Amino acid sequence: xxxxxxxxxxxxxxxxxxxxxxxxxxxxxxxxxxxxxxxxxxxxxxxxxxxxxxxxxxxxxxxxxxxxxxxxxxxxxxxxxxxxxxxxxxxxxxxxxxxxxxxxxxxxxxxxxxxxxxxxxxxxxxxxxxxxxxxxxxxxxxxxxxxxxxxxxxxxxxxxxxxxxxxxxxxxxxxxxxxxxxxxxxxxxxxxxxxxxxxxxxxxxxxxxxxxxxxxxxxxxxxxxxxxxxxxxxxxxxxxxxxxxxxxxxxxxxxxxxxxxxxxxxxxxxxxxxxxxxxxxxxxxxxxxxxxxxxxxxxxxxxxxxxxxxxxxxxxxxxxxxxxxxxxxxxxxxxxxxxxxxxxxxxxxxxxxxxxxxxxxxxxxxxxxxx
Numbered sequence: 085x086x087x088x089x090x091x092x093x094x095x096x097x098x099x100x101x102x103x104x105x106x107x108x109x110x111x112x113x114x115x116x117x118x119x120x121x122x123x124x125x126x127x128x129x130x131x132x133x134x135x136x137x138x139x140x141x142x143x144x145x146x147x148x149x150x151x152x153x154x155x156x157x158x159x160x161x162x163x164x165x166x167x168x169x170x171x172x173x174x175x176x177x178x179x180x181x182x183x184x185x186x187x188x189x190x191x192x193x194x195x196x197x198x199x200x201x202x203x204x205x206x207x208x209x210x211x212x213x214x215x216x217x218x219x220x221x222x223x224x225x226x227x228x229x230x231x232x233x234x235x236x237x238x239x240x241x242x243x244x245x246x247x248x249x250x251x252x253x254x255x256x257x258x259x260x261x262x263x264x265x266x267x268x269x270x271x272x273x274x275x276x277x278x279x280x281x282x283x284x285x286x287x288x289x290x291x292x293x294x295x296x297x298x299x300x301x302x303x304x305x306x307x308x309x310x311x312x313x314x315x316x317x318x319x320x321x322x323x324x325x326x327x328x329x330x331x332x333x334x335x336x337x338x339x340x341x342x343x344x345x346x347x348x349x350x351x352x353x354x355x356x357x358x359x360x361x362x363x364x365x366x367x368x369x370x371x372x373x374x375x376x377x378x379x380x381x382x383x384x385x386x387x388x389x390x391x392x393x394x395x396x397x398x399x400x401x402x403x404x405x406x407x408x409x410x411x412x413x414x415x416x417x418x419x420x421x422x423x424x425x426x427x428x429x430x431x432x433x434x435x436x437x438x439x440x441x442x443x444x445x446x447x448x449x450x451x452x453x454x455x
Contacts, residue, residue, distance in 0.1 A: 244336025
């Protein structure tokens with residue numbers, strides 16, 4: 085097993101490298117980069133968050149400070165959109181601020197060298213270290229991802245088992261209808277409905293509408309802090325759970341049905357064993373193998389892909405919102421650092437998922453399979 089783990093860890097290096105190369109190359113050719121964003125601000129055509137840029141720098145060789153457009157017509161033909169009327173020296177100054185005075189391959193290797201020491205640089209537009217931004221947003225995303233994943237499993241596994249045992253019954257039919265509805269309606273629509281019904285939208289005001297905790301959270305006692313935290317998390321987590329349990333419930337049902345129809349189950353029943361003992365003593369471990377082993381991947385998926393709109397609707401300042409704003413504003417340090425961190429974490433969690441197969445069923449031997 086040690087040799088298998090080592091091979092998987094070594095395989096992560098080229099996988100991560102290729103992902104970073106592809107994304108770095110694609111982003112470099114996308115219009116509206118940080119240099120063009122700054123040019124738009126100087127020309128008075130910037131909108132949104134970029135209109136508030138004050139030239140904080142943040143590039144590899146950034147000099148900081150606001151760049152003023154030079155007088156005169158300047159460069160008529162520039163590789164940047166909207167640069168007409170700016171002096172070439174002004175454009176060169178902006179490129180130095182963001183590190184774009186270096187060739188693309190040199191910028192990539194410099195970035196990857198810094199990432200090896202977990203130096204992710206500073207945000208172009210927030211004048212803060214990327215690590216500090218991620219650490220600040222992490223509690224919100226972890227809260228959403230962790231509680232959603234746990235509740236999805238706690239609901240889906242019993243429901244899937246009950247559907248498998250009662251396959252074809254009225255309960256199975258009606259629960260399948262609920263599963264289909266939950267799978268068909270996006271989580272953000274559930275979030276909007278919950279907000280309207282229970283958060284003061286038009287009817288009841290039982291839950292808060294924004295934030296992870298109340299403004300006076302620091303002054304509360306510990307029991308009150310716990311209650312306040314779950315009070316704020318109730319609606320966002322509920323919205324994500326309603327839209328997320330369907331797939332896992334059907335996976336659990338199908339896995340149990342597949343095991344129930346196998347010969348060893350028929351033999352156990354022929355020997356007079358009670359259905360409950362057959363189900364939980366023989367079928368459960370084999371059927372739950374694929375379900376439980378997928379927990380790390382499910383958590384990563386919910387943590388990093390399923391919470392963006394929920395964070396926006398409930399004003400939760402998490403990683404999803406951070407990544408979205410970084411993409412819109414072309415904040416490359418935040419974009420690539422988030423991609424590097426999330427990809428690395430995803431690869432590690434996939435390895436953890438494989439190891440969980442062995443923990444659940446020691447008969448599985450990946451090294452023998454590879455041999």
